[in-house]
Amino acid sequence: MIRRRSFPLLLLGALSLTACQTSGSDRGADLVVPADAPAGTYWRGDRSLAAERAQIVxxxxxxWNDLWARVGEAAPVSLPGDRMAAAVFLGPRDSAGFGVVIDGAQTTDGGLRVGYHERVPGPTEAVALTQTSPYAIRLLPRVDGKVLFQRRK
Known part of the structure; x- marks a missing residue:
C-alpha cells in the first residue's frame, strides 16, 4: 500500500520519466519519430470514410486534400512544403476497440520505411458494437523516393 506522503514523490518520478524523451534529427541515416508529436503534425481517429485498408503518402x-477526403473532413492545415504525410487506414471494423498508431520512420537507400502498430481488442475486452474505421495520419520530413509501410507487432 502506498502511503499518502510517498504518493507525490511517485507522481513526480513518473512525470520526470515521461519528460525524458529523445527525438531524432530530420537528417541522417535514421529518422526517429517521437511518440508525442507536436500539435498539428499527427491525427488519429476511429471514424473515417475509408471503405478499405490503405496506406497512403x-x-x-x-x-493532402484527397487524403483528408478519406477521413471525411477538410484538411486541418496546409501541407508544409518541406513535409509529406503518411497515412494508414484500417477500413471498416464491426466494433470499437480497434486503432492504429504511426510510431516510427527510418530513411532507407532511396526512400523511407514507416512503422505502425494496430490495436485489436482482446477476446474478453468489452467493446461497443458500433462500426468504426480507424486511421492515423502523420507529417514527416519530405523524402523523395519509395515509401514502405511496415506493420509491427
Whole structure:
C-alpha cells in the first residue's frame, strides 16, 4: 500500500520519466519519430470514410486534400512544403476497440520505411458494437523516393 506522503514523490518520478524523451534529427541515416508529436503534425481517429485498408503518402496539396477526403473532413492545415504525410487506414471494423498508431520512420537507400502498430481488442475486452474505421495520419520530413509501410507487432 502506498502511503499518502510517498504518493507525490511517485507522481513526480513518473512525470520526470515521461519528460525524458529523445527525438531524432530530420537528417541522417535514421529518422526517429517521437511518440508525442507536436500539435498539428499527427491525427488519429476511429471514424473515417475509408471503405478499405490503405496506406497512403501525400506529397502535394491535392494528395493532402484527397487524403483528408478519406477521413471525411477538410484538411486541418496546409501541407508544409518541406513535409509529406503518411497515412494508414484500417477500413471498416464491426466494433470499437480497434486503432492504429504511426510510431516510427527510418530513411532507407532511396526512400523511407514507416512503422505502425494496430490495436485489436482482446477476446474478453468489452467493446461497443458500433462500426468504426480507424486511421492515423502523420507529417514527416519530405523524402523523395519509395515509401514502405511496415506493420509491427
Amino acid at each position: 501525400a506529397r502535394t496539396a491535392q494528395e
